[in-house]
Amino acid sequence: xxxxxxxxxxxxxxxxxxxxxxxxxxxxxxxxxxxxxxxxxxxxxxxxxxxxxxxxxxxxxxxxxxxxxxxxxxxxxxxxxxxxxxxxxxxxxxxxxxxxxxxxxxxxxxxxxxxxxxxxxxxxxxxxxxxxxxxxxxxxxxxxxxxxxxxxxxxxxxxxxxxxxxxxxxxxxxxxxxxxxxxxxxxxxxxxxxxxxxxxxxxxxxxxxxxxxxxxxxxxxxxxxxxxxxxxxxxxxxxxxxxxxxxxxxxxxxxxxxxxxxxxxxxxxxxxxxxxxxxxxxxxxxxxxxxxxxxxxxxxxxxxxxxxxxxxxxxxxxxxxxxxxxxxxxxxxxxxxxxxxxxxxxxxxxxxxxxxxxxxxxxxxxx
Amino acid sequence: xxxxxxxxxxxxxxxxxxxxxxxxxxxxxxxxxxxxxxxxxxxxxxxxxxxxxxxxxxxxxxxxxxxxxxxxxxxxxxxxxxxxxxxxxxxxxxxxxxxxxxxxxxxxxxxxxxxxxxxxxxxxxxx
Numbered sequence: 354x355x356x357x358x359x360x361x362x363x364x365x366x367x368x369x370x371x372x373x374x375x376x377x378x379x380x381x382x383x384x385x386x387x388x389x390x391x392x393x394x395x396x397x398x399x400x401x402x403x404x405x406x407x408x409x410x411x412x413x414x415x416x417x418x419x420x421x422x423x424x425x426x427x428x429x430x431x432x433x434x435x436x437x438x439x440x441x442x443x444x445x446x447x448x449x450x451x452x453x454x455x456x457x458x459x460x461x462x463x464x465x466x467x468x469x470x471x472x473x474x475x476x477x478x479x480x481x482x483x484x485x486x487x488x489x490x491x492x493x494x495x496x497x498x499x500x501x502x503x504x505x506x507x508x509x510x511x512x513x514x515x516x517x518x519x520x521x522x523x524x525x526x527x528x529x530x531x532x533x534x535x536x537x538x539x540x541x542x543x544x545x546x547x548x549x550x551x552x553x554x555x556x557x558x559x560x561x562x563x564x565x566x567x568x569x570x571x572x573x574x575x576x577x578x579x580x581x582x583x584x585x586x587x588x589x590x591x592x593x594x595x596x597x598x599x600x601x602x603x604x605x606x607x608x609x610x611x612x613x614x615x616x617x618x619x620x621x622x623x624x625x626x627x628x629x630x631x632x633x634x635x636x637x638x639x640x641x642x643x644x645x646x647x648x649x650x651x652x653x654x655x656x657x658x659x660x661x662x663x664x665x666x667x668x669x670x671x672x673x674x675x676x677x678x679x680x681x682x683x684x685x686x687x688x689x690x691x692x693x694x695x696x697x698x699x700x701x702x703x704x705x706x707x708x709x710x711x712x713x714x715x716x717x718x719x720x
Numbered sequence: 721x722x723x724x725x726x727x728x729x730x731x732x733x734x735x736x737x738x739x740x741x742x743x744x745x746x747x748x749x750x751x752x753x754x755x756x757x758x759x760x761x762x763x764x765x766x767x768x769x770x771x772x773x774x775x776x777x778x779x780x781x782x783x784x785x786x787x788x789x790x791x792x793x794x795x796x797x798x799x800x801x802x803x804x805x806x807x808x809x810x811x812x813x814x815x816x817x818x819x820x821x822x823x824x825x826x827x828x829x830x831x832x833x834x835x836x837x838x839x840x841x842x843x844x845x846x847x
Contacts, residue, residue, distance in 0.1 A: 386782065387755055390755055390756050391780075391782065392781065583781060583782050587781060651758070651759055651779055651784075653784065672781060672782070673758045673759075675781070680759075702761075
């Protein structure tokens with residue numbers, strides 16, 4: 354069909370189709386939403402291991418003697434605290450404090466930072482960083498140079514270790530190494546978007562198919578499943594990880610999103626700092642909070658939330674939590690209501706269905 | 721795959737008629753497109769359904785899908801077992817996981833525009 358031709362594809366597109374994946378348009382990318390089924394894939398990641406093609410994600414590389422200055426100017430976390438080989442989660446913010454994107458910053462060396470960004474935001478992010486580049490630094494929109502494959506779950510370490518001579522066990526969560534993986538050069542990061550242990554592996558697009566196949570083969574003894582964006586979403590929601598366009602966007606600040614920990618107000622000035630300081634001083638009007646359905650029904654993305662018959666907020670992400678066997682969600686509510694224990698109603702097809710705000714994350718892995 | 725004695729709709733429901741009782745469900749194709757089904761909303765006994773109008777919904781992990789009735793009539797039975805075991809819609813959509821039974825209003829609706837035989841429906845979904 355002609356629609357498909359205009360969608361961007363990852364180097365694994367043909368492999369997904371061969372494997373019988375259901376494909377969907379995800380922000381302009383033709384991506385697998387599921388292979389065997391979301392529930393089986395979700396469970397594989399929680400109890401064994403799953404592999405995801407996340408090659409749609411973008412990469413931006415900042416280099417130069419003032420690479421750190423640029424990264425620290427455009428992001429809210431403090432990149433000066435990163436050691437070589439360390440990663441942190443951060444916000445790329447507008448002057449007014451809203452999100453351009455949420456990002457993972459990897460420190461490759463004193464003069465090189467590797468930033469993983471959301472697929473549909475990568476060009477916008479790149480232009481934003483370039484527009485704020487008043488430093489001796491260069492910015493490369495490097496998405497086309499990388500495929501990314503995520504191996505996630507309690508068995509991810511064992512599976513990945515079979516494919517590399519780099520010793521993986523000592524790599525801490527949110528650290529990475531550059532090495533060889535399944536016979537090719539790779540960046541191997543102990544990061545993920547599932548709430549489980551695991552690795553995100555960056556390789557050249559030419560190598561994506563052979564690396565994918567090597568992972569499936571190495572994982573066969575653990576019952577590895579290829580997993581699509583459907584399971585990625587249920588997994589990240591249980592772990593309360595934000596999704597751009599849902600929990601965060603240009604109109605929402607990290608403080609409202611419960612991400613104050615990625616905002617370092619004590620570091621030198623950065624884009625958005627003034628607005629965030631004002632927001633903090635004035636008090637937050639709304640906050641993100643988790644909820645569980647108390648009556649039959651599933652609160653989904655975009656549904657309204659009512660208290661005493663008045664619209665007070667909206668669901669940012671909602672759906673079944675397969676690990677917990679509950680229907681859960683995240684929502685924005687006025688700050689005074691955004692605390693655990695508030696009785697709310699989620700409006701489902703015109704009717705208010707009982708739910709209650711709860712502490713998050715909904716799921717936390719045992720260490 | 722698709723029982724010969726059922727009649728099918730473009731919205732992927734089926735109806736099986738016995739006397740003036742119609743049993744209604746969703747097709748194998750519908751459940752396969754939806755994926756893991758986790759929730760079903762069905763009407764109350766005694767309510768009226770109209771041909772091609774929505775009478776309930778089925779939700780998978782990812783999506784909500786309205787269900788349209790292939791025929792008009794009064795709901796005389798509801799498959800309550802689906803409330804606690806909606807996954808049966810994935811495993812047995814043409815059998816145990818029927819949704820509702822209705823007292824048919826007009827048998828001519830089965831032959832009306834858009835209603836399909838098993839052979840036509842099989843062609844329609846490209847199976």
